[in-house]
Ligand SMILES: NC(=O)C1=CN([C@@H]2O[C@H](COP(=O)(O)OP(=O)(O)OC[C@H]3O[C@@H](n4cnc5c(N)ncnc54)[C@H](O)[C@@H]3O)[C@@H](O)[C@H]2O)C=CC1
């Protein structure tokens with residue numbers, strides 16, 4: 095049995111994400127949990143003629159939903175409105191994520207946990223600290239999904255150079271998932287892409303990637319943030335990880351936000367230099383989740399400048415998430 099649970103499954107991301115996961119034969123049981131309407135969404139999806147069995151769980155049924163899960167994907171919580179930062183969501187989402195992580199520790203302590211809910215820079219440390227508290231933390235199994243930054247980068251780059259196919263051009267994005275902590279490594283794009291840009295173009299492209307989320311928040315004008323592109327990115331990430339774990343496919347890589355203990359040997363020097371415990375960078379997946387954290391390529395001076403700005407902000411975000419659990423222990 096491969097049971098995948100979507101927590102927040104009736105939401106703007108949860109519904110299309112569940113629809114995309116329903117397409118996959120890797121999943122045998124798709125469990126949809128939400129405090130509202132999950133049973134209805136599950137009934138709807140359950141009629142689709144693919145192999146997985148879909149079940150819905152309401153507000154009081156979290157434990158049942160999570161029981162024996164293989165993988166838990168979490169897009170539960172509130173989205174931004176114009177004028178808000180992702181950090182402004184902490185007040186409401188931190189408690190939601192803590193309670194879901196407690197549910198994971200109780201019902202599926204060996205599950206892979208994939209976190210979408212913002213602020214990702216802080217919600218991932220919350221999940222890790224809760225699992226640590228229960229003695230069930232495996233850093234190879236907890237991921238912050240920052241794939242949307244990669245998806246946006248590929249698309250935005252292709253808008254500047256029509257010979258680039260956005261589907262086949264993966265841009266490594268390191269750091270975290272908010273504003274200045276999003277650091278795209280555009281210098282890694284082949285064929286001298288970055289050298290073809292003026293300084294103004296490079297600044298504008300970098301800003302667009304860092305603030306792509308705000309573009310959508312503004313356009314939706316109070317009706318939330320990215321949902322469809324996030325569902326696409328979330329499904330791509332989830333199915334990539336599942337393919338490595340279940341099918342043993344090797345060489346599968348995505349940028350994702352992880353606890354650096356997931357590959358302590360590879361990241362020891364970086365941790366020492368920066369003081370960061372969590373960081374988004376390219377990760378190769380394997381049967382146990384993180385197979386290895388890919389070494390950072392040589393950054394351009396421009397990228398190093400971006401990273402220098404990202405580090406203090408990331409540190410604050412991480413400390414805020416971790417202390418939300420450790421200070422209440
Ligand atoms: N990682 C990323 O790149 C992205 C993250 N997000 C984040 O994803 C989250 C969800 O966004 P949307 O789907 O647009 O919001 P939404 O409001 O449409 O959906 C959230 C769902 O979570 C449910 N929910 C609330 N509390 C819950 C709980 N305790 N247990 C289970 N379900 C609960 C709600 O009932 C709702 O159905 C937000 O925090 C948003 O900022 C959004 C886009 C990209």
Ligand SMILES: O=C([O-])CC(=O)C(=O)O
Nearest residue numbers: 174212242307308319320
């Ligand atoms: O911007 C937001 O609040 C949602 C998000 O994380 C994104 O679209 O990247």
